[in-house]
Amino acid sequence: MISTSKGNIKDNSFFYLLWGWLVLVASLSNYAMLQVHLEYAYLPWPVTYALIISLYGLGTFVSGGILKFKPLLIGGIACWVISIVAFFVSPINVLLFTALSIVIAYLIPGYMLRARKGEYRIRLMRYFLRTLFKTAHLKDFYSLTIL
Numbered sequence: 305m306i307s308t309s310k311g312n313i314k315d316n317s318f319f320y321l322l323w324g325w326l327v328l329v330a331s332l333s334n335y336a337m338l339q340v341h342l343e344y345a346y347l348p349w350p351v352t353y354a355l356i357i358s359l360y361g362l363g364t365f366v367s368g369g370i371l372k373f374k375p376l377l378i379g380g381i382a383c384w385v386i387s388i389v390a391f392f393v394s395p396i397n398v399l400l401f402t403a404l405s406i407v408i409a410y411l412i413p414g415y416m417l418r419a420r421k422g423e424y425r426i427r428l429m430r431y432f433l434r435t436l437f438k439t440a441h442l443k444d445f446y447s448l449t450i451l
Contacts, residue, residue: 317417321445328403335399350395357405358387364409375416379409 331353361383368376386405390398 315423320410320414320417324406324414328406328411331399331406332403335396335403338399339448340394341418350390350398352400353398354387354390357383357390357402361387361405361409363414373413373417375413376409379413418442 350403363380364376364383365380368374368378368380383405385410386401390401393401
């Protein structure tokens with residue numbers, strides 16, 4: 305069951321990439337709009353963004369723990385650090401910190417998961433074949449395979 309869940313999360317690197325790109329574009333677009341000098345339009349957002357960064361950092365960290373995938377663990381920790389720093393920077397720069405956290409927590413690990421996807425499929429097939437041969441009492445055949 306756990307290994308099936310791990311496989312499902314690894315196969316869904318698409319969702320990390322989709323979420324990452326959507327939030328990155330939204331953050332940078334909001335930053336650009338605020339550069340047009342819409343006064344006081346952004347005052348509630350720094351705290352909101354900092355909390356959002358810490359919450360998706362938690363999700364990224366938990367996913368990294370389940371998958372035993374260090375880039376997601378590092379991304380989650382980086383989000384927590386960035387969320388703390390976000391409280392001490394000017395409100396307009398919080399959007400840049402949000403974009404940075406998306407790149408570190410979602411995009412980089414998402415592309416790394418996509419690159420390793422084929423490797424995990426091979427490992428899963430080897431595990432399945434080993435289990436099949438052991439449970440079918442085909443130990444002689446199993447010892448002859450290169451699995």
